[in-house]
Amino acid sequence: MLEQEVIAHGDAAKVDDAIVLVRDRLQPVANGLAGCHGLSMWVNRDAGQVVVSTAWEDESALGAGEEQLSAIRGDVLQLLEAKDARSEVFELAVIVQKRPDEPGFWSRTTETRAPAECMAENIELFTSEVLPAIRQIPGFNTIGLLVNRGEGKAVSNVTYRSREALNTSRERAARLREDSVERLGAVVTNVMELESVIVGIGPDAGLPSQGQPSSSSTRATAG
DSSP states (O other), X not given: OEEEEEEEEOOGGGHHHXXXXXXXXXXXXXXXXXXXXXXXXXXXXXXTEEEEEEEESXXXXXXXXXXXXXHHHHHHHHHHXXXXXXXXXXXXXXXXXXXXXXXXXXXXXXXXEXXXXXXXXXXXXXXXXXXXXXXXXXXXXXXXXXXETTTTEEEEEEEESSHHHHXXXXXXXXXXXXXXXXXXXXXXXXXXXXXXXXXXOOGGGTXXXXXXXXXXXXXXXXX
């Protein structure tokens, strides 16, 4: 499965209006497209950060859906007055979940980059060593790893059941992140803390049951 993430930084005062626009216009269109497994959205109202993710069966479905979604997405970015928006496409490599996420949960998203030729080794190291360490952090609910093998990019999302749990985890997660990126030969390019406001990518997108890793292992950094 593929995920397309649109990351934007805009006017913090417009974030709630952007949520309404995504929920009322973008999500219904996405849900009606062939090969689309749903849409989710995360925001940081204080920082004006917005991330919208859509899940796709394959590249063909993603390409066909882009024509339908691009205009509405443009309206969202215009509303936000976002000037530095970017779109990235990743392969879902690891997903571990205790129970379905809910609006109001908080996530820490870590973007990294490493030599592309090291990706397979880094995925294995993340799965065997980093992932078990993250699972020991109190309050976590979901761990997801997205990768772009060709560019050596990885995005780890660790979702916690409350903002308090996210805050409590910050120091421990930072130590784990520092250690893991050094071992993976990676560089951290961005870290965001975001609230889940739309949770629309569901079990039909390949989520495992009862928090077990999916059969396709991947990923590279700690949350």
